[in-house]
Amino acid sequence: MNNFTFHNPTRLLFGKGMIEKLSTAIPMVHRIMITFGGGSVKQNGVYDQVIKALKDRDYIEFWGIEPNPTIETLREAIQIAKGKQVDFLLAVGGGSVIDGTKLISAGIQYDGDPWELVQKGYYYHTVPMGTVLTLPATGSEMNSGAVISRKETQEKFPFYSNFPVFSILDPETTFSLPPYQVACGIADTFVHVMEQYMTTTDQSRLMDHWAESILSTLVEIAPKIKEDPRNYDLMADFMLSATMGLNGFIAMGVTQDWATHMIGHELTALHGLTHGATLAIVFPGTLRTLRKQKEGKILQYGERVWGINSGTTEERVSQAIEKTEQFFQSLGLSTRLSQEKIGDTTITEIENRFNERNAAFGEAKNVTGSVAREILESCK
Amino acid sequence: MNNFTFHNPTRLLFGKGMIEKLSTAIPMVHRIMITFGGGSVKQNGVYDQVIKALKDRDYIEFWGIEPNPTIETLREAIQIAKGKQVDFLLAVGGGSVIDGTKLISAGIQYDGDPWELVQKGYYYHTVPMGTVLTLPATGSEMNSGAVISRKETQEKFPFYSNFPVFSILDPETTFSLPPYQVACGIADTFVHVMEQYMTTTDQSRLMDHWAESILSTLVEIAPKIKEDPRNYDLMADFMLSATMGLNGFIAMGVTQDWATHMIGHELTALHGLTHGATLAIVFPGTLRTLRKQKEGKILQYGERVWGINSGTTEERVSQAIEKTEQFFQSLGLSTRLSQEKIGDTTITEIENRFNERNAAFGEAKNVTGSVAREILESCK
Numbered sequence: 231m232n233n234f235t236f237h238n239p240t241r242l243l244f245g246k247g248m249i250e251k252l253s254t255a256i257p258m259v260h261r262i263m264i265t266f267g268g269g270s271v272k273q274n275g276v277y278d279q280v281i282k283a284l285k286d287r288d289y290i291e292f293w294g295i296e297p298n299p300t301i302e303t304l305r306e307a308i309q310i311a312k313g314k315q316v317d318f319l320l321a322v323g324g325g326s327v328i329d330g331t332k333l334i335s336a337g338i339q340y341d342g343d344p345w346e347l348v349q350k351g352y353y354y355h356t357v358p359m360g361t362v363l364t365l366p367a368t369g370s371e372m373n374s375g376a377v378i379s380r381k382e383t384q385e386k387f388p389f390y391s392n393f394p395v396f397s398i399l400d401p402e403t404t405f406s407l408p409p410y411q412v413a414c415g416i417a418d419t420f421v422h423v424m425e426q427y428m429t430t431t432d433q434s435r436l437m438d439h440w441a442e443s444i445l446s447t448l449v450e451i452a453p454k455i456k457e458d459p460r461n462y463d464l465m466a467d468f469m470l471s472a473t474m475g476l477n478g479f480i481a482m483g484v485t486q487d488w489a490t491h492m493i494g495h496e497l498t499a500l501h502g503l504t505h506g507a508t509l510a511i512v513f514p515g516t517l518r519t520l521r522k523q524k525e526g527k528i529l530q531y532g533e534r535v536w537g538i539n540s541g542t543t544e545e546r547v548s549q550a551i552e553k554t555e556q557f558f559q560s561l562g563l564s565t566r567l568s569q570e571k572i573g574d575t576t577i578t579e580i581e582n583r584f585n586e587r588n589a590a591f592g593e594a595k596n597v598t599g600s601v602a603r604e605i606l607e608s609c610k
Numbered sequence: 611m612n613n614f615t616f617h618n619p620t621r622l623l624f625g626k627g628m629i630e631k632l633s634t635a636i637p638m639v640h641r642i643m644i645t646f647g648g649g650s651v652k653q654n655g656v657y658d659q660v661i662k663a664l665k666d667r668d669y670i671e672f673w674g675i676e677p678n679p680t681i682e683t684l685r686e687a688i689q690i691a692k693g694k695q696v697d698f699l700l701a702v703g704g705g706s707v708i709d710g711t712k713l714i715s716a717g718i719q720y721d722g723d724p725w726e727l728v729q730k731g732y733y734y735h736t737v738p739m740g741t742v743l744t745l746p747a748t749g750s751e752m753n754s755g756a757v758i759s760r761k762e763t764q765e766k767f768p769f770y771s772n773f774p775v776f777s778i779l780d781p782e783t784t785f786s787l788p789p790y791q792v793a794c795g796i797a798d799t800f801v802h803v804m805e806q807y808m809t810t811t812d813q814s815r816l817m818d819h820w821a822e823s824i825l826s827t828l829v830e831i832a833p834k835i836k837e838d839p840r841n842y843d844l845m846a847d848f849m850l851s852a853t854m855g856l857n858g859f860i861a862m863g864v865t866q867d868w869a870t871h872m873i874g875h876e877l878t879a880l881h882g883l884t885h886g887a888t889l890a891i892v893f894p895g896t897l898r899t900l901r902k903q904k905e906g907k908i909l910q911y912g913e914r915v916w917g918i919n920s921g922t923t924e925e926r927v928s929q930a931i932e933k934t935e936q937f938f939q940s941l942g943l944s945t946r947l948s949q950e951k952i953g954d955t956t957i958t959e960i961e962n963r964f965n966e967r968n969a970a971f972g973e974a975k976n977v978t979g980s981v982a983r984e985i986l987e988s989c990k
Contacts, residue, residue: 231781231846233625238618244863245613401611435830435847436854439823447815466611467815470862474816479859482850483624 231434231483238478240372241396244470246462248398249276249362252283252320255396256360259318262289263311265331267296267323274406276364280322290314295323298379298386298498298505299330301345308337308344319359321394324411325368325418325505328361329376332391335359348378352390361397365407366469367415367506369422369476371397379499386499399473401465412455413561414506415472420448420557421509422476426486428517429593431526433484438530441480444471445535452561489592490516493602496580501572510558510565515609517551519601523594567609577606611814611863618858620752621776624850626842628778629656629742632663632700635776636740639698642669643691645711647676647703654786656744660702670694675703678759678766678878678885679710681725688717688724699739701774704791705748705798705885708741709756712771715739728758732770741777745787746849747795747886749802749856751777759879766879779853781845792835792848793941794886799852800828800937801889805868806861808897809973811906813864821860822914824851829915832941869972870896873982876960881952890938890945895989897931899981903974947989957986 243251256262264280271277292307311319311334321331337344339355347353363371370376374393379386404412427441447467455464474480493516494508521528525547532538532550541549555565564570567577583589584599591597597605623631636642644660651657672687691699691714701711717724719735727733743751750756754773759766784792807821827847835844854860873896874888901908905927912918912930921929935945944950947957963969964979971977977985 231625231843231850233628235621235623237621241615241617242862243615245611248613432843434843434850435827436823436850439827440820443816443819443823447819450815463611463812463814466863470611470814470816482622483846 232485234481234483236478236482238372238393239395240393240477242372242473243396243398244400246400246402248400249279250283252280252360252362252398253287255398256284256287256318256320257358260288261314261316262287262318262320263292263307263314263316263334264289264320264322265292265295265307265327265334267327268294270406271322271364274364274403276322276362276403280320280362289320290316295327295330297326298377298502299326299333301333301348301378301380302382304330304333304337304378305344307334311338317357319357320362321359322362322364324363324365325370328363328370328394329368329378331359331361332370332376333378333389336391345380348380348387348389351388354392356392358392358395361394362403363397363399363469364403365411365415366399366404366472367418369419369473371399372473372477377495377505384499386495397473399469401462401469404465404469405460407459409456409459409562412459413563414504416448416452416455416468416506416561417510417558417563418506419468419472419475420445421490421506421513423480424513425488425491426481426484428524428527428531429485429487431530434482437480437482437484442531442534444475444480445531447471449535449557452557485593487593489597492589492591492597493580493605496583497572497576500576500579501570503570507563507570510561510563511567511570511609512605514551514555514558514565515605517554518608519605520592521547521551523596565609567606577603580606612865614861614863616858616862618752618773619775620773620857622752622853623776623778624780626780626782628780629659630663632660632740632742632778633667635778636664636667636698636700637738640668641694641696642667642698642700643687643694643696643714644669644671644700644702645675645687645707645714646671646673647707648674650786651702651744654744654783656702656742656783660700660742669700670696675707675710677706678757678882679706679713681713681728681758681760682762684710684713684717684758685724687714691718697737699737700742701739702742702744704743704745705750708743708750708774709748709758711739711741712750712756713758713769716771725760728760728767728769731768734772736772738772738775741774742783743777743779743849744783745791745795746779746784746852747798749799749853751779752853752857757875757885764879766875777853779849781842781849784845784849785840787839789836789839789942790884792839793943794884795852796828796832796835796848796886796941797890797938797943798886799848799855800825801870801886801893802856803860804893805871806864806866808904808907808911809865809867811910814862817860817862817864818910822911824855824860825911825915827851829937832937865973867973869977869985872969872971872977873960873985876963877952877956880956880959881950883950887943887950890941890943891947891950891989892985894931894935894938894945895985897934898988899985900972901927901931903976945989947986957983960986
């Protein structure tokens with residue numbers, strides 16, 4: 231096991247009706263800015279619950295943080311928040327709203343253009359923030375990361391800052407999600423876990439088992455959720471899995487490999503494809519391309535998650551990769567670039583971008599521009 | 611899944627050589643009190659590492675926190691700490707030293723006799739504390755609980771306070787532990803997990819899998835540790851399992867059942883038996899006595915942890931309970947009261963104590979004095 235430091239101070243308030251605890255969860259502050267996405271929370275009752283809980287507090291609303299939140303929108307929010315002396319942020323929405331709000335919380339404390347913070351990659355002078363999660367997927371509600379896009383240059387970069395002080399997760403808020411969003415959320419969670427698991431074997435028995443636990447849970451609940459998307463216990467397990475999938479709990483003492491995410495971010499930046507949907511395409515390609523390097527772990531994964539325990543090594547590895555692609559297909563997601571009408575131009579653009587940045591992603595730092603091309607070629 | 615709140619702010623510093631980070635981990639304070647047990651840390655090099663790391667800090671040492679820390683000893687420590695204006699505590703040792711230090715950290719901030727705090731059961735006005743763990747077992751390094759004994763009345767009660775701000779876990783500090791301590795630590799961890807798992811089925815798929823992950827890890831590593839107690843990776847997985855077994859991570863949204871612990875505490879209070887050793891005796895008895903109530907979960911446990919998947923329900927339940935007792939035996943621990951020369955007088959005393967306190971422990975609150983007797987009778 232590798233040395234590690236672990237610290238996750240976010241308080242989780244999980245369950246039915248937990249939104250009513252908002253007012254006590256938010257400390258005494260001057261003014262709260264509540265941030266939202268496009269308005270679905272007005273249809274599903276979440277907005278009403280939030281406003282009712284905060285009726286005696288001083289707050290302003292900021293609407294319109296889009297999927298893959300852009301610096302263009304966030305600059306506006308930061309300007310307003312500064313003008314109104316906002317000293318607490320409450321993100322109400324999915325990972326995009328939460329990610330965007332993380333940048334706002336840093337931007338309020340920064341004098342320059344907030345894009346500079348994204349380019350720097352981190353900034354820890356922030357105003358505190360809490361979240362009300364409505365779409366399980368990114369894990370942003372219990373980690374310190376965000377991903378911020380820039381429309382004018384079609385770029386998308388990770389950014390690190392402080393953890394939310396609390397996050398409220400009520401599975402009932404997910405009941406009205408469109409099936410495609412749920413599918414993308416499951417794929418996103420699955421690949422988050424994989425990026426912390428599909429590395430060198432024998433680093434930690436416990437971390438391996440915990441990662442496999444989330445994968446097996448997703449494999450079990452995904453078809454049931456398709457049949458019964460308003461089942462509280464199913465959505466509770468999905469919500470908990472998504473949060474636990476990217477909050478550090480399965481990453482203690484083990485190496486990680488975020489190459490798939492880095493390629494996926496480019497597909498989103500260039501084509502606007504939903505984050506989880508990009509991963510469902512790229513991740514099987516990463517496994518196909520790096521199957522030799524990851525052979526030991528693919529075998530373990532195949533056996534423990536899919537019950538593959540016969541055949542030659544080659545056959546078992548191939549089966550595990552096929553099972554993974556079929557899982558994403560079973561969610562109703564594309565697993566090939568052609569299904570999303572993405573072709574050679576994009577592959578070349580991503581290779582060039584990786585080369586320009588001297589990219590060398592992944593556990594072995596060997597996912598360069600040409601390897602990214604190889605991965606994408608295998609996803610045609 | 612039940613509603614829950616989760617918050618665990620302890621920072622873990624895990625791995626080889628992490629003790630050298632002590633000085634930066636402890637904030638700027640007036641005076642540190644370092645608390646120790648009986649002196650084994652002077653033999654294994656831990657004391658030297660701690661003192662070296664704190665050479666430029668103002669500290670005093672308090673020695674002699676015994677296994678099952680007593681209020682008699684802790685009163686002394688509190689008096690000294692108050693006199694010396696101690697405002698940070700560093701516990702260096704196992705669960706007993708850490709538990710005792712939690713009471714010291716509260717006692718410093720309390721004007722009355724600290725036993726009143728134990729009787730109250732909780733107190734959150736504390737000075738901050740950190741830990742250097744040397745014996746994986748209780749999980750106290752990453753939770754807010756403690757258990758405090760009183761010699762003069764042979765009593766032992768749980769006490770809740772604040773989390774350590776940090777805990778340093780270096781698996782190398784465990785290399786010189788006596789095998790019996792390691793065995794008790796493994797049993798303690800196993801039963802901690804069981805007390806959060808062996809309850810109603812179908813509360814959370816993920817929490818079930820995570821609990822089973824720790825159990826399976828312990829079952830896998832226990833015989834290997836016996837053969838190779840200085841194996842870093844084995845001890846790292848043990849240390850991580852012990853911490854994760856009682857820090858809230860496997861308790862989200864599920865019911866718990868601490869009846870075995872409450873009976874075990876009495877055995878320690880009356881006979882001085884090591885905590886983990888009491889659990890190895892009592893826990894199989896709890897399963898035998900409550901086998902009907904816990905049938906569904908025992909079946910699941912038997913199948914997933916021990917691979918028991920044939921036979922009638924009765925046979926499978928019996929096998930799972932036998933496997934559990936055999937596991938404790940394989941650690942070299944007693945699993946029957948007679949092996950520890952504990953007889954009817956003690957059983958009657960525990961029944962009476964439970965009755966006097968109107969005890970009704972366990973998930974179903976049905977472990978009263980007479981059920982405790984039944985459990986203990988089955989452990990003769």
